[in-house]
Amino acid sequence: MTLCKIENDKQRSPCALANGLDILGDRWSLLIIRDLMFTNRREFGHFLQSGEGISTNILADRLEKLQAAGVISKAPHPSHGKKFVYDLTERGIALAPTLIEISLWALGEIDGAKLPSAFLEVMQGDRNKLMAMIKNRQPVLRLKLE
Amino acid sequence: MTLCKIENDKQRSPCALANGLDILGDRWSLLIIRDLMFTNRREFGHFLQSGEGISTNILADRLEKLQAAGVISKAPHPSHGKKFVYDLTERGIALAPTLIEISLWALGEIDGAKLPSAFLEVMQGDRNKLMAMIKNRQPVLRLKLE
DNA sequence: TGGCTATACTTTCAAAATGCAAGCAAACAG
DNA sequence: CTGTTTGCTTGCATTTTGAAAGTATAGCCA
Numbered sequence A, B: 001m002t003l004c005k006i007e008n009d010k011q012r013s014p015c016a017l018a019n020g021l022d023i024l025g026d027r028w029s030l031l032i033i034r035d036l037m038f039t040n041r042r043e044f045g046h047f048l049q050s051g052e053g054i055s056t057n058i059l060a061d062r063l064e065k066l067q068a069a070g071v072i073s074k075a076p077h078p079s080h081g082k083k084f085v086y087d088l089t090e091r092g093i094a095l096a097p098t099l100i101e102i103s104l105w106a107l108g109e110i111d112g113a114k115l116p117s118a119f120l121e122v123m124q125g126d127r128n129k130l131m132a133m134i135k136n137r138q139p140v141l142r143l144k145l146e
Numbered sequence C: 001t002g003g004c005t006a007t008a009c010t011t012t013c014a015a016a017a018t019g020c021a022a023g024c025a026a027a028c029a030g
Numbered sequence D: 001c002t003g004t005t006t007g008c009t010t011g012c013a014t015t016t017t018g019a020a021a022g023t024a025t026a027g028c029c030a
Helices: A005-009 A016-024 A029-038 A044-048 A056-068 A096-109 A117-124 A127-135 B005-009 B016-024 B029-038 B044-048 B056-068 B096-109 B117-124 B127-135
Strands: A072-076 A084-088 B072-076 B084-088
Touching (some): A016 A029, A016 B096, A029 A044, A029 A056, A029 A084, A029 B016, A056 A072, A096 A117, A096 A127, A096 B016, A096 B096, A117 A127, B029 B044, B029 B056, B029 B072, B029 B084, B029 B096, B056 B072, B096 B117, B117 B127
Antiparallel strands (some): A072 A084, B072 B084
């Protein structure tokens, strides 16, 4: 297993859940991962446009922390010299079941929580097919960006 | 679906995941739920003793917020006039798959993350059996408390 | 080539959340 | 009646958050 910055600093406990929450336990990180996992958003500006209203400093901070934790990667943009392209690593892709379960829980338990029907169909359908799409970096929801 | 305080205030977006994170997205809430779900910890003092070092004011705050969100219940202690007994509601019990997936992710991806072997066996074994134990409020790990 | 615009952040600073430590009132034990 | 335990609450310093403004570079068009 490769090094992962966060847990090497000091872990409050060896509990796997506590360690997971040290990386994922905030209001924004999993939303960025959602965008990378289920849509074709890959750039800084795309995440800003996703509607929840994250501010630029928090976004920059979370992108850096997620990268430090080995959950996402950052590479120069092939056609635009200033931009970068973010993507999930294998470690990030492995978060798919977590994202799916939280989403389904919220959908069932919280008034007003919704999922695009494209998600819902694919989540309630063949779980293996969904995992294959995510691993192939094939967005469930392909957005027109910009 | 019953009222649930948090999402009625104002939701940043209708996205189910975002709504879930408004309730669960911090470093402590899911650890309290873990104690209720997998062990026989049910009292304020029990949560303090679980080793991660939550402070008393944060614990009181999270217990209140989780109760407001309908995830846990609070009842007078049957034999001790000052104490209360906390437990998961149906809505809290429904978080089992979420907790399991985060735990398994962290176990596989983070150096030093561990699970008690009792958990591991039961998580990797028959998932339906585990769900039945949780629904019957039967702790996977029965601790000697105090 | 020169200036305008867009993009990807960074900085600033006020406000909110966190967390340690001390305090406190009710309950229980002797 | 006295002292201890329990379940919080309060005070306060530190950290994190977040809106808004700033900055530096890339791309575009004349």
